[in-house]
Amino acid sequence: MPRFDRIMTTKLPTSLAFAASLLLLACTESHETASRVFTGGVLYTVNEQQPTAEAIAIRGNRIVYVGDSAGIQPYLGPETERIDLQGGTLTPGWIEGHGHFMGLGYNELNLDLSGTKSFQEIVAMVQEATERTPAGEWITGRGWHQSKWTESPGKEVAGFPLHQALSEVSPDHPVFLYHASGHAGFANARAMELAGLLPLGREQLSLSEELEGGEILRDENGNPTGVFNETAMSLIRRHIPANSPERDRQAFELALEACHRHGITGFHDAGIGAKTVELYRQMKNEGKMKIRMYAMLAGSNREFLDEWLEKGPEIDSLLTLRSIKLSCDGALGSRGAWLLEAYSDRPGHFGHETLPMDYVYEVSKKALEKGFQVCSHAIGDRANQEVLDRYQAALEEFPEKSNDHRFRIEHAQHLHPDDIPRFAALGVLPAMQAIHLSSDRPWAIDRLGPKRIKEGAYMWQALLQSGVPIINGTDVPVEPIHPLANFYASITRKTLDGSPEEGYEADQKMTREQALRSYTLDAAYGAFEETMKGSLEVGKVADFVVFDRNIMEIPERELLETKVRMTVLDGEVVYED
Incomplete structure (x- = not known):
């Protein structure tokens, strides 16, 4: 694979440099020169006003120009690093919308x-x-x-x-x-x-x-x-010894490297406790938080949660703690998802309510009052319905907080048809993992039967058309963090071996534009960060990824062969193939 061409402008003799600087000053007028420019590829900006571009310039950690190649000239200066994309495709940095960061690291340490x-x-x-x-x-x-x-x-x-x-x-x-x-x-x-x-x-x-x-x-x-x-x-x-601080740091570093390799610049960590909060703070203070971490506080520990509700959110560009994770049912694979009707392959079994719904209601009210977001794990249709009911009751009690709460349901995998429009009506965001369809759909029909699968499972397009954005992700380490496999599943609804030919319930496929947005701007919106990141626009942080192929145009099977060539975070190259 060809490497990027990095061209540092040649240092001129002093007299010539002075003349050149005067000429450059005259040409640039009010423009500040860029620290880096990227040209020679195609840019997908996820900006509806300017969907594609040819070049991008950054100064420090901010984007200062997005446009055609000719327009980049005023931003070039003696110290500007020029990177030739050599036909690569550049997009905003991808955001893991629901994963388990330390689980990713420990998955590389354990079996x-x-x-x-x-x-x-x-x-x-x-x-x-x-x-x-x-x-x-x-x-x-x-x-x-x-x-x-x-x-x-x-x-x-x-x-x-x-x-x-x-x-x-x-x-x-x-x-x-x-x-x-x-x-x-x-x-x-x-x-x-x-x-x-x-x-x-x-x-x-x-x-x-x-x-x-x-x-x-x-x-x-x-x-x-x-x-x-x-x-x-x-x-x-409770009998497994706790991990040592040294092992935690090792897992953190392995997870960080894996994210960079796959073009991940942001991560929504779905449920952490006090020990991990302190680890993340330590990594940030040491300058090692080389990812934008949006961490959800584990809501199962009431004492821990009450402390946070008392002191309020912590919001920072690299580490934000403003959301609460509640685990309300189990998983479909282990028949723990909480269903309205019994499992098709286990009569009389409805899954598990793993958290009292009264607690979900109480936490939702306190979160609205204190400025926190609630992110509830709900996979089965009953769990989703019960959580939506509790959210609605809390919002009715605090109507002044109902405009921009951005409460979420994590997974929203199986819904009763009547509950699909409720997400948009209540302003609740579904954080869904498209790769779960690719992995689970072949056997999920045994759990739910054809009617429930068709009417309520993995309802991406139905939710999008109702007017609510979808936050995409992999749920790593439940699935590998490979975002392009997830992108492939989003637009094909096939298993990774390409079956079935038309995809499962093909009317629910995402378009490529929807899938890219679900991994970038809509994921940023799910963390209240859409004004800072998620699209390539002047003033936003310089977080982006470069692929070796045009993911918006290549045949779908080639998506699984596409490689990340470069990952940029805060204007710095953190990974290069």
């Missing part, structure tokens, strides 16, 4: 199970990990998804395998492996022994029946299978 195709493959990976891990230490990982396995795991309970094969290869190591969704986990026998769940006793049996918002899956004899759904995961997680 990454996202590519596994069978339970047997997972067992083999754990066995290898035991050989390099001291006895007694925990082995953790994430990314498995039973609906994506191509081989049968053998005996199953509720569609999940039993722990015995895993436990046999790891007798001296407690193991806990998170589902790709993060809403379920798989434990081996040693982990369950440490949690007091083995050997089986009456106390442990009754515990699963009384657990609110989750379940321990059990076999016909009442023995735990190893699968812990939703809130039941806490029974195991």
